[in-house]
Amino acid sequence: MNSNPNEFFEKAKDFSKNKEYEKALEYLDICYRYGYVREKVLIEKIKIFFELKKWQEAERCCLEYIKNPDDKYLESEVRLSLSKIYKLTDRMDKAVEVFDSINKNFIKETNAFYIERLDLSYSRYKDYFLVHQFSGNKNELYNEFNIIKNIPPFDSQTLFFLARVANFLHDYDYTKKLIEKYGVLAENNVFYKNAVLNENEIATGSVILKSFPRGLWLAVSSKCNVSCIMCRSNETNFELSENNMQKISTYFKYLEHISWWGGEPTISPKFYKLLEKALEYKNIKHTIITNGQYMPDELVDIIVKNNIEIVLSIDAAEKEKYESIRRGASFDKLLNTIEKLAPVREKGLVRINYVVMNMNKGELNKVFDFAGKYKISKINFIPGCGNNTEKNDFEISNVDINDISAKLADAKNMDVFNSCGIIKNDGRQINCVRNNFCHTPWTYMTFSYKGTIIPDNLCKFFNDKEFVLNETNLLEYWNSAYVQDLRKSVLQKHACNYNCPQANINKLL
Numbered sequence: 001m002n003s004n005p006n007e008f009f010e011k012a013k014d015f016s017k018n019k020e021y022e023k024a025l026e027y028l029d030i031c032y033r034y035g036y037v038r039e040k041v042l043i044e045k046i047k048i049f050f051e052l053k054k055w056q057e058a059e060r061c062c063l064e065y066i067k068n069p070d071d072k073y074l075e076s077e078v079r080l081s082l083s084k085i086y087k088l089t090d091r092m093d094k095a096v097e098v099f100d101s102i103n104k105n106f107i108k109e110t111n112a113f114y115i116e117r118l119d120l121s122y123s124r125y126k127d128y129f130l131v132h133q134f135s136g137n138k139n140e141l142y143n144e145f146n147i148i149k150n151i152p153p154f155d156s157q158t159l160f161f162l163a164r165v166a167n168f169l170h171d172y173d174y175t176k177k178l179i180e181k182y183g184v185l186a187e188n189n190v191f192y193k194n195a196v197l198n199e200n201e202i203a204t205g206s207v208i209l210k211s212f213p214r215g216l217w218l219a220v221s222s223k224c225n226v227s228c229i230m231c232r233s234n235e236t237n238f239e240l241s242e243n244n245m246q247k248i249s250t251y252f253k254y255l256e257h258i259s260w261w262g263g264e265p266t267i268s269p270k271f272y273k274l275l276e277k278a279l280e281y282k283n284i285k286h287t288i289i290t291n292g293q294y295m296p297d298e299l300v301d302i303i304v305k306n307n308i309e310i311v312l313s314i315d316a317a318e319k320e321k322y323e324s325i326r327r328g329a330s331f332d333k334l335l336n337t338i339e340k341l342a343p344v345r346e347k348g349l350v351r352i353n354y355v356v357m358n359m360n361k362g363e364l365n366k367v368f369d370f371a372g373k374y375k376i377s378k379i380n381f382i383p384g385c386g387n388n389t390e391k392n393d394f395e396i397s398n399v400d401i402n403d404i405s406a407k408l409a410d411a412k413n414m415d416v417f418n419s420c421g422i423i424k425n426d427g428r429q430i431n432c433v434r435n436n437f438c439h440t441p442w443t444y445m446t447f448s449y450k451g452t453i454i455p456d457n458l459c460k461f462f463n464d465k466e467f468v469l470n471e472t473n474l475l476e477y478w479n480s481a482y483v484q485d486l487r488k489s490v491l492q493k494h495a496c497n498y499n500c501p502q503a504n505i506n507k508l509l
């Protein structure tokens, strides 16, 4: 070799500065071959691979450097880079593990370090939150909160994230102080401003709200293409008026979630019209609850393009039983819809609703087999409710369902959400919960197929009272005497029902 490896290294750095990365890498390889300081070469390569977004190569260099580091500060930087690579390639657990292995005594830019830690936490947990609900591991979240709670938020997103985590964990004092100090960060964005105000109104236990709802359950019509034995939608004749559709759309800018239901949403032109408008608002996640009997290709395209969650109502896994419960429905059409939904099924965006009744309570195992066959990994068990007790009532106890479904879910690696305890329980179990209360009446509005508005279908305490929608009162609902009474009652009693999965009350924490 004629030249000194040091010259090659300097040339490589010059090429890199001029963004001639391929040449820089060539020269770095020469340095490496001739035994030039291995660690320096690796650090330069990491920088280049970051610029080129070649994450695999960057990861390899980071891991090689970490095996034998020559400088404590550089080692911290390389670990930080490796954590970023894991974050960017969606390997969040690894990203956090590597980040938390960094020795804080050897960090040059402390500010940037903590900003990255909070951003990492946000990226790791954001998809587990939906309005006031959290679907991840609560104890893990509790530990995470203890790591991030002293890091100042640096934008509206991280402010909202810290507030929602604290409120979910019922640390209302933290939320109040946080928003008092940093609330201004959310001032310029309509969505975040409302969300942060809403978290503050939850934390302060306000009864009259200045913030608007963040989630809707929306029935645009009671019409259906079938007539299930347990359902009463066909007994009513509700149609959301054009005027009320327009009023509802004034809430879209504040929303995180809409659950479309009915009646059968997919047969209503109003559903398509309102969905199209709602899709303009990128903060909204959508769920469509459907019997799967009518699923036109245009709708499948919209679902796939927008990553919409689909809940398929399937109360029996065999044709004969299915068609006897879902009168007028065809099992073959359902299977056809399931096939069409393959792209969203693969992303885990399809779940099953199973209404537990006398007729099907002994067949829970079959729905697990069915779900497994079609690669659906989430099942909701809903208690059959209503006046038709002979068909709807189920003698099997909630404990049994929990027990059976937990065993089956474990065996088949599925997520099960069981709300069967709520109906059989009269609320007497609300006890020993201090400082916690259900957030649903602060966050959600549910438009039912009966033309009423309630916070959620599972709000049993107030079922005897309802807010009846008319042409002029929709925008009054949110702070109506009805909802104020409900909020006051929940603040006193903590929840309508201690078992309610929407109630977000967790004794562990």
Ligand SMILES: C[S@@+](CC[C@H](N)C(=O)[O-])C[C@H]1O[C@@H](n2cnc3c(N)ncnc32)[C@H](O)[C@@H]1O
Binding pocket: 224, 228, 230, 231, 232, 233, 261, 262, 263, 264, 265, 289, 290, 291, 311, 312, 313, 353, 354, 355, 382, 383, 384, 385, 386, 392
């Ligand atoms: C009323 S439907 C509307 C959406 C759509 N038509 C469907 O069947 O999925 C919404 C959900 O309520 C469930 N459901 C119907 N009647 C019920 C009852 N009596 N008790 C509990 N859930 C019921 C349905 O199975 C469905 O999962």
Ligand code: SF4
Binding pocket: 224, 225, 226, 227, 228, 231, 232, 233, 234, 262, 263, 264, 291, 313
């Ligand atoms: S398909 Fe849905 S809305 Fe229609 S009758 Fe059945 S449960 Fe009710």
